[in-house]
Amino acid sequence: MISKITTWEILEALYPTLKLAATYAIAIQQRIKTRPEKTEFGDNFYATALTDADLTIQTAIELVMLAQFPEIRFFGEEYQSSYNTKYFKDINLVEGELLVTLDPVDGTRAYLDGLSTFAIIVTVIRGDRYAGVLIIKPQQGYYLLALRDQGAYRGSLEENQLSLAEPIQLAPLQSTKLYLSFGLSSLRLQLSSDFEVWCSATDYAPPQNPPEYLDLIKGELAGAILERGNLIDSAAIGFVAKEAGAIVTLWDGSDFEPFTLVEPMKIGGIIIAHNPEIHRKIMLTPITFGGAARSPKGGTS
Structure with a gap:
């Protein structure tokens, strides 16, 4: 009902x-x-x-x-x-x-x-x-x-x-910083030629505040790559960014909605990008994640 x-x-x-x-x-x-x-x-x-x-x-x-x-x-x-x-x-x-x-x-x-x-x-x-x-x-x-x-x-x-x-709406981009979630620190090398990479597993250093996904709306973050989209937080932030004008997709470039759960309340890995060019650069990077290799065009093998 x-x-x-x-x-x-x-x-x-x-x-x-x-x-x-x-x-x-x-x-x-x-x-x-x-x-x-x-x-x-x-x-x-x-x-x-x-x-x-x-x-x-x-x-x-x-x-x-x-x-x-x-x-x-x-x-x-x-x-x-x-x-x-x-x-x-x-x-x-x-x-x-x-x-x-x-x-x-x-x-x-x-x-x-x-x-x-x-x-x-x-x-x-x-x-x-x-x-x-x-x-x-x-x-x-x-x-x-x-x-x-x-x-x-x-x-x-x-x-x-x-x-x-x-x-x-999204502020003009003023940063090349890219956020990697906890399990993705191994991707730093592949992405460092285009981005200033920050990974939550290795770069968290209080009392300095870490970058936030929401910094993307302020133009202070180029993008974020997340191993999983959690519907109660990270994917929800992605939705806000999308409504503000950002690009938000699954790892393969498809829309993250409608949800396909891979774990309770979680969807597959997502990309949040400030603009289409940032998203294109991420998608062109050959990346291995979760045991599968994603080709430059976004498919998995």
């Missing part, structure tokens, strides 16, 4: 609580307590991090969802630790139906290290594609909103209404 509730209604209802969560996250950041690390992500020190803030923010959003939208599916990153998961209709993607997802602290490692690059990300997915994404940047005091086929918007967290957000 297709819900008549709109993406805007959901995001507008969640926004006051997201603002409160942003203030809370800032208030406790310097004294945050860690929790036992998640073990299913191996040596990826970004993915294993977990804090009290992750669980508290998720609980706050769950309260709103269960109170106002009990019929809508909901997937929170910390669903395994949540007391509320069992009260939701479902946590999975279903054709034609709405699913709201939450990454309560995207960039938990940066949050623990006292950096400002963390975010709170809410998505609304209908079936197999995004309907809308809202990214809250607590320390930086702004949010980004993207609605399917309606563009991307930016607003201040001092504002109380999402309707006050202003349309944004």
Whole structure:
């Protein structure tokens, strides 16, 4: 049964609580307590991090969802630790139906290290594609909103209404920096002739803030290559970038929507490029990833 509730209604209802969560996250950041690390992500020190803030923010959003939208599916990153998961209709993607997802602290490692690059990300997915994404940047005091086929918007967290957000487009590119996700450090050599390569596995060095995918919108990042597109965060950021004018595809050059899951809530590797020329340079680079070699034209063998 297709819900008549709109993406805007959901995001507008969640926004006051997201603002409160942003203030809370800032208030406790310097004294945050860690929790036992998640073990299913191996040596990826970004993915294993977990804090009290992750669980508290998720609980706050769950309260709103269960109170106002009990019929809508909901997937929170910390669903395994949540007391509320069992009260939701479902946590999975279903054709034609709405699913709201939450990454309560995207960039938990940066949050623990006292950096400002963390975010709170809410998505609304209908079936197999995004309907809308809202990214809250607590320390930086702004949010980004993207609605399917309606563009991307930016607003201040001092504002109380999402309707006050202003349309944004990509700023002119002023950088050759290319972001590689954790498992792709071996690609540095192939790409270094065209780009200043930064890899999250080897170049993360607090207290310096790492580059963000969102830097692409500001013209401060040429592109990003991701081993997997996580629907609750990295792919969602890609959607915002796409609505702002960026090029976002799977590794083979095809559209990343509709989603084809390769793991729960994850799609295949994605490329986020500031412009067609950056995307072309990435696609022309012979790259080996995940045990398969991609030819310069984008196919795999």
